Amino acid sequence: MLSEAGLPVIEATSFVSPKWVPQMADNAEVLKGIQKFPGINYPVLTPNIKGFQAAIAAGAKEVTVFGAASELFTKKNTNCSIEESLQRSDEILKAARAADIPVRGYVSCVLGCPYEGKISPAKVAEVTKKMYSMGCYEISLGDTIGVGTPGVMKDMLSAVMHEVPVAALAVHCHDTYGQALANTLMALQMGVSVVDSSVAGLGGCPYAQGASGNLATEDLVYMLSGLGIHTGVNLQKLLEAGTFICQALNRKTSSKVAQATCKL
Amino acid sequence: MGNVPSAVKHCLSYQQLLREHLWIGDSVAGALDPAQLSLLFSLHLFQKETSGFFINFYGTISCLHWETPQLSGLPEYVKIVEVGPRDGLQNEKVIVPTDIKIEFINQLSQTGLSVIEVTSFVSSRWVPQMADHSEVMKGIHQYPGVRYPVLTPNLQGFHRAVAAGATEISVFGAASESFSKKNINCSIEESMQKFEEVVKSARHMNIPVRGYVSCALGCPYEGTIIPQKVTEVSKRLYGMGCYEISLGDTIGVGTPGSMKRMLESVMKEIPPSALAVHCHDTYGQALANILTALQMGINVVDSAVSGLGGCPYAKGASGNVATEDLIYMLNGLGLNTGVNLYKVMEAGDFICKAVNKTTNSKVAQASFNA
Numbered sequence: 001m002l003s004e005a006g007l008p009v010i011e012a013t014s015f016v017s018p019k020w021v022p023q024m025a026d027n028a029e030v031l032k033g034i035q036k037f038p039g040i041n042y043p044v045l046t047p048n049i050k051g052f053q054a055a056i057a058a059g060a061k062e063v064t065v066f067g068a069a070s071e072l073f074t075k076k077n078t079n080c081s082i083e084e085s086l087q088r089s090d091e092i093l094k095a096a097r098a099a100d101i102p103v104r105g106y107v108s109c110v111l112g113c114p115y116e117g118k119i120s121p122a123k124v125a126e127v128t129k130k131m132y133s134m135g136c137y138e139i140s141l142g143d144t145i146g147v148g149t150p151g152v153m154k155d156m157l158s159a160v161m162h163e164v165p166v167a168a169l170a171v172h173c174h175d176t177y178g179q180a181l182a183n184t185l186m187a188l189q190m191g192v193s194v195v196d197s198s199v200a201g202l203g204g205c206p207y208a209q210g211a212s213g214n215l216a217t218e219d220l221v222y223m224l225s226g227l228g229i230h231t232g233v234n235l236q237k238l239l240e241a242g243t244f245i246c247q248a249l250n251r252k253t254s255s256k257v258a259q260a261t262c263k264l
Numbered sequence: 265m266g267n268v269p270s271a272v273k274h275c276l277s278y279q280q281l282l283r284e285h286l287w288i289g290d291s292v293a294g295a296l297d298p299a300q301l302s303l304l305f306s307l308h309l310f311q312k313e314t315s316g317f318f319i320n321f322y323g324t325i326s327c328l329h330w331e332t333p334q335l336s337g338l339p340e341y342v343k344i345v346e347v348g349p350r351d352g353l354q355n356e357k358v359i360v361p362t363d364i365k366i367e368f369i370n371q372l373s374q375t376g377l378s379v380i381e382v383t384s385f386v387s388s389r390w391v392p393q394m395a396d397h398s399e400v401m402k403g404i405h406q407y408p409g410v411r412y413p414v415l416t417p418n419l420q421g422f423h424r425a426v427a428a429g430a431t432e433i434s435v436f437g438a439a440s441e442s443f444s445k446k447n448i449n450c451s452i453e454e455s456m457q458k459f460e461e462v463v464k465s466a467r468h469m470n471i472p473v474r475g476y477v478s479c480a481l482g483c484p485y486e487g488t489i490i491p492q493k494v495t496e497v498s499k500r501l502y503g504m505g506c507y508e509i510s511l512g513d514t515i516g517v518g519t520p521g522s523m524k525r526m527l528e529s530v531m532k533e534i535p536p537s538a539l540a541v542h543c544h545d546t547y548g549q550a551l552a553n554i555l556t557a558l559q560m561g562i563n564v565v566d567s568a569v570s571g572l573g574g575c576p577y578a579k580g581a582s583g584n585v586a587t588e589d590l591i592y593m594l595n596g597l598g599l600n601t602g603v604n605l606y607k608v609m610e611a612g613d614f615i616c617k618a619v620n621k622t623t624n625s626k627v628a629q630a631s632f633n634a
Binding site for chain 2: 184256
């Protein structure tokens with residue numbers, strides 16, 4: 001349904017151990033099972049070389065690697081330092097280059113960390129630059145706990161844009177404090193033209209129980225349409241996909257556009 | 265990634281993060297820049313209140329820490345107009361008891377908010393939620409330095425408001441003929457004539473009047489509203505004597521582009537210092553629209569604690585932008601509001617329990633680990 005909505009990139013699954021993320025245990029079946037529409041990319045997360053190989057075996061044509069701008073977050077999340085995690089990613093990048101597979105990089109905690117608190121823009125720039133020079137074609141800068149506000153977004157992007165061209169940057173804003181769309185707008189004003197979002201605002205925040213997580217794609221598309229920015233996405237079809245998954249998950253949508261347009 | 269139990273254990277550091285990021289207006293001694301002071305003063309210029317208000321306000325702000333805005337081109341101070349008790353409660357299904365309303369407003373008065381819209385002197389036949397307007401107005405504790413405007417749709421309402429102790433009023437216009445007809449059963453022109461009467465009486469009694477223009481970015485009946493129409497109605501209200509015009513995206517359909525176009529048009533006729541924005545979050549666009557308005561020089565923003573008030577035109581949809589989420593953004597931008605976010609969150613928690621609803625504020629949702 002998401003493919004039919006016109007989205008150009010749909011992150012399909014994660015080749016991480018089901019011990020850590022049971023929700024993604026069926027990664028290979030999902031990747032093999034989906035219909036791959038022409039012109040749409042279906043990247044998958046690969047946290048290590050084993051996951052990468054499993055992803056390739058399942059037919060992946062694009063992968064993503066995850067870094068963080070916080071040492072503590074990296075330690076708690078992946079049980080190693082930033083340096084070690086970058087080395088792991090480098091392994092994947094080398095293998096990916098050999099297989100002609102593009103790699104997208106993610107940097108978490110770019111506007112704040114649940115353990116360290118404030119994160120310096122310089123640190124974000126440093127990690128981003130490393131991932132870019134390792135060969136990631138694009139780096140998605142993630143406000144993992146949604147604490148950022150437009151000024152902080154601007155400062156962080158200014159620092160990163162000194163090291164990495166803006167065309168290779170994306171923003172991944174969480175809406176935990178309702179700031180996602182305003183932060184995304186700021187990023188757009190600074191020249192960023194790739195934005196991550198999740199239909200129906202799926203995914204809560206593991207660091208703040210009851211809080212929301214991802215920015216809702218419907219609300220993002222609404223804003224971009226209103227701004228006259230072309231996305232190629234059909235909002236109506238997107239809303240249908242959101243309704244479908246919310247019914248399946250038996251949860252209410254986190255998208256305000258969906259709440260306002262749903263006639264139930 | 266990571267299992268939830270270990271993450272929840274780290275909530276303590278997360279709360280510390282909240283404190284680090286959320287500037288809550290803790291007092292830091294510091295001299296006030298005379299230029300900043302005169303800027304604030306000019307924002308609150310009322311003939312009658314000049315000396316008293318100035319002294320009270322100075323007393324309050326001398327304790328506040330001034331931060332340099334992180335974004336250039338933004339105003340240094342933003343006045344938040346809290347409309348929860350009126351616009352918020354008016355649009356909630358539950359009719360809140362008078363004593364709860366009074367307690368709610370008294371709590372808000374202690375947060376640092378400088379303007380709190382108390383109630384509406386409209387016929388209880390139309391808006392039963394506001395039937396106790398006189399009791400609420402008389403019952404609240406009017407804190408020094410805080411203003412308590414009330415809605416007065418006509419002369420009768422105005423007189424009742426004054427009898428109940430109101431010292432500031434507001435009138436509501438619309439940029440859409442259809443909306444005006446359906447909402448107050450008269451054309452825009454007829455409504456302006458009514459307001460002229462009210463404003464004249466108010467000015468005679470030295471009572472400041474705020475003007476609202478509904479449907480500034482779209483109308484539930486007419487659809488698109490042209491910026492020129494908004495300008496025309498705003499100019500009329502301003503010319504009558506309204507000291508400030510609040511431009512309302514009544515159904516929340518606006519986006520930063522339409523906000524910009526509308527403000528560009530209105531600002532040709534009315535100085536930005538006399539303008540405010542009242543954004544509804546029905547489509548999740550409110551904060552982005554407010555950011556746009558701030559970038560254009562607007563420094564007065566309406567909001568409702570907990571995002572009280574749904575949308576009567578889209579069942580199940582949200583309405584007002586949540587004051588907590590607005591303050592969070594403004595704090596992060598380094599803009600001074602004088603408002604204590606934690607106290608606002610407490611007031612929000614109070615009223616949500618009273619109305620038996622979950623808050624619409626994301627900041628509150630993230631901060632109160634339910």
